[in-house]
Amino acid sequence: MRIEAAVLRKPDQPFEMAHLELDEPGFGEVLVRAVASGVCHTDFLPRKGLPVTMPLVVGHEGAGVVEAVGPGVTGLAPGDHVVASFDSCGRCPACLSGRPNACTGFHARNLTGRRADGSTGARDADGTAVSARWFGQSCFADHWLATERNLVPVGKDLPLDKLGPFGCGLQTGAGAVLVAVPVGPGASLAVYGAGTLGLAAVMAARAAGAADITVVDLHPARRQLALELGATRAVDGADPDVTERVRDGRGEGYDLALDTTGRSSVVRSALAVLRPRGTCALVATGGDDLVIPPRALTAGRTLTYLLEGDAVPQVFIPRLIRLWQDGRFPFERLLTTYPLAGINDAERDTTAGTVVKPVLVHRGL
Ligand SMILES: [Zn+2]
Ligand SMILES: [Zn+2]
Structure with a gap:
């Protein structure tokens, strides 16, 4: 399908809004329609020497609505509301011990912009592969693919346009x-x-x-x-x-x-x-x-x-949301919203420290 995404083509260039072609969800994958995405300083590491193949879509605090699921996905269905966190394999000793943040595949799954096998599910207009699995998700786009493991289902009564930052910074x-x-x-x-x-x-x-x-x-x-x-x-x-x-x-x-x-x-x-x-x-x-x-x-x-x-996202994020509902975690005071196309303004402001947590709200939703 055709999507719109904020693409980083060179480390020293601004983000550029572009249309990409995104694959159907593969085994264990979920297609999410974006509602909003938090912006975290880690999204700018590819500017600072982290070796990642460009062009690249970043963003790793996504929140949205499940639009389709691939084969093997059993815990999520179209219409579910989700917050995206980091990805992990689920099979290594760290994952099996309840420490997915120490997953032996953490770097490959989260910091290369690619799937664990090195592939990517997105292409530029000219057919060039675009790295679009940053933290398993690359959510600075109107639709994105993630794995079932890096998604956390949340209640449909919650303000999905605010919840993205639970996926990384708040957690x-x-x-x-x-x-x-x-x-x-x-x-x-x-x-x-x-x-x-x-x-x-x-x-x-x-x-x-x-x-x-x-x-x-x-x-x-x-x-x-x-x-x-x-x-x-x-x-x-x-x-x-x-x-x-x-x-x-x-x-x-x-x-x-x-x-x-x-x-x-x-x-x-x-x-x-x-x-x-x-x-x-x-x-x-x-x-x-x-x-x-x-x-x-x-x-x-x-x-x-x-x-x-050291958190397990599916356990800890619902706990933090309950704390917020109880009035004891007023995280919304940290947020400043921008349109997705305002990503360069959000980067400037958060780098200068004049805003705490930018949230990119997606168009047409
Ligand atoms: Zn693992
Ligand atoms: Zn982060």
């Missing part, structure tokens, strides 16, 4: 503090970066009863939003004594420090505010190598990287 930030390194009542955490990941962690930590939630960010508006969403204190990341400011009044230090920036200097600060045996968790890649003195890990402090919050 990653909230999963970090509810699943991977669970914080309990009275816990303390420091969150570096008040973007989607950091703010999702703030809301989730507050819902879990954390007592002390300190947020660090460069933007005053984001610090204010963090305070409104449950942070107990906000510190300017540009303060030359940022580590001391974060530690102020925290006695022996924090149980958890969450870094959403991937910057070495920020991770050093995050490690320096931990209590003995505390955990510093990274959830985003940055531009530089980590330089950490060994003494930063003394007294049993842990440094780790959390991918997709």
Whole structure:
């Protein structure tokens, strides 16, 4: 079928709206009519040296309505509402242990823009193959193919135009503090970066009863939003004594420090505010190598990287949606909508930090 998609042809070019030819759903695949898609910083990694064959369609926080299912799909039917998350194989030891984020096929299925076998289901007007399986989905299009495994069914009474960001950003930030390194009542955490990941962690930590939630960010508006969403204190990341400011009044230090920036200097600060045996968790890649003195890990402090919050999407996303319905995860405050064709504006604004979570709303729906 003919679809319209935002296509990236070269790493340094803007996205271009183009018509592509999309295959029928194959074995285990599902055709989804797009309603809206969240925009995540990972969508721009192919601009920064990640080796992906272009032309490429990205987007990995899709939400839409099932239009057709391929052979072997038993859990979804046309008309179902779905949110798309990351893809996994379902057969490797990690998948069988309930850790699909550690799937041995994670890279091939999510970060190459191709199916696990290297094929793609989309072609350009001149017949050129277009990589269109980014995170199993490539949802910056009016229709997209996904696997049954990377789709999460959601209730038809829910606002599908808002739910896409549950598939990656919200799941990653909230999963970090509810699943991977669970914080309990009275816990303390420091969150570096008040973007989607950091703010999702703030809301989730507050819902879990954390007592002390300190947020660090460069933007005053984001610090204010963090305070409104449950942070107990906000510190300017540009303060030359940022580590001391974060530690102020925290006695022996924090149980958890969450870094959403991937910057070495920020991770050093995050490690320096931990209590003995505390955990510093990274959830985003940055531009530089980590330089950490060994003494930063003394007294049993842990440094780790959390991918997709260690969550199983089909289990965790419905849980987060219930938390939202209960008024304790007001994620809609993070969203700014754009039309799909406004993808370049959305990229500019989220890169500048002037919006937190762009959502591309698709035309004609
Ligand atoms: Zn697997
Ligand atoms: Zn993402």
